[in-house]
Amino acid sequence: MGQHIAKKISKRKAKKLTRAFFGRPTLKVARDLIGKVLADTRTGEKKSAVGRFLRIVEVEAYIGEDDPACHASVGPTERNRVMYGSAGFAYVYLIYGMYHCLNFVTERKGYPAAVLIRAGEPLERGIQESGGALLSRTDGPGRLCRALGITRSENGLDLTGDSIYVQDCGLEPRKIATGPRIGIRVGKEKNWRFFDPDSKFLSKARDSN
DNA sequence: ACACCGATATACT
DNA sequence: GTATATCGGTGTG
Numbered sequence: 077m078g079q080h081i082a083k084k085i086s087k088r089k090a091k092k093l094t095r096a097f098f099g100r101p102t103l104k105v106a107r108d109l110i111g112k113v114l115a116d117t118r119t120g121e122k123k124s125a126v127g128r129f130l131r132i133v134e135v136e137a138y139i140g141e142d143d144p145a146c147h148a149s150v151g152p153t154e155r156n157r158v159m160y161g162s163a164g165f166a167y168v169y170l171i172y173g174m175y176h177c178l179n180f181v182t183e184r185k186g187y188p189a190a191v192l193i194r195a196g197e198p199l200e201r202g203i204q205e206s207g208g209a210l211l212s213r214t215d216g217p218g219r220l221c222r223a224l225g226i227t228r229s230e231n232g233l234d235l236t237g238d239s240i241y242v243q244d245c246g247l248e249p250r251k252i253a254t255g256p257r258i259g260i261r262v263g264k265e266k267n268w269r270f271f272d273p274d275s276k277f278l279s280k281a282r283d284s285n
Numbered sequence: 286a287c288a289c290c291g292a293t294a295t296a297c298t
Numbered sequence: 299g300t301a302t303a304t305c306g307g308t309g310t311g
Binding site for chain 2: 300302304305306307308309310311
Binding site: 154155169 | 294
């Protein structure tokens, strides 16, 4: 099945998402991202441990200064600067001192919002390094970034370029579910988490809030 | 199964 | 000084 999908991706059926896709209301972008394919074509030091293609299965929306869980709730700072910029760029930050989280900036320039990529399923096998199984897991925002080798040096990267981008490969989910965002203490009443309930690669909702 | 805890850095009060 | 859009491990039932 992985082979079949990989073939599907390599055909010109795959269409790269444009800046116009990201520059829309964040909830629409978040929902539409489920089933899209995150492609990472970097080589060398930045080579992914899980292959170049991940089908996105879980995301969360963070919208504006009025969303208490959004990093922009405190107004513009050095960390959240990219969220205030144009749509279609990567917002990457370090959390808990050891993990990175990958977001796609949405909406118009000046309005801070983004979609957090929480989980994806690998569509081809990557080169497993020693101790590989653990390092190549992609069912969680921190694990996903670790598996792909995404760090703050990717903060501000243009997702419409040729390095890391997103494709529509016709892998629409059978169903899309929603629920509260995970791991936050404020803004829990909003059901801004979107996921493919049929996926086996969803992040583990722990104790949560 | 669930509960708790430490790691480890940065941003913000 | 405190909180954090996390994770891996250990302890208990």
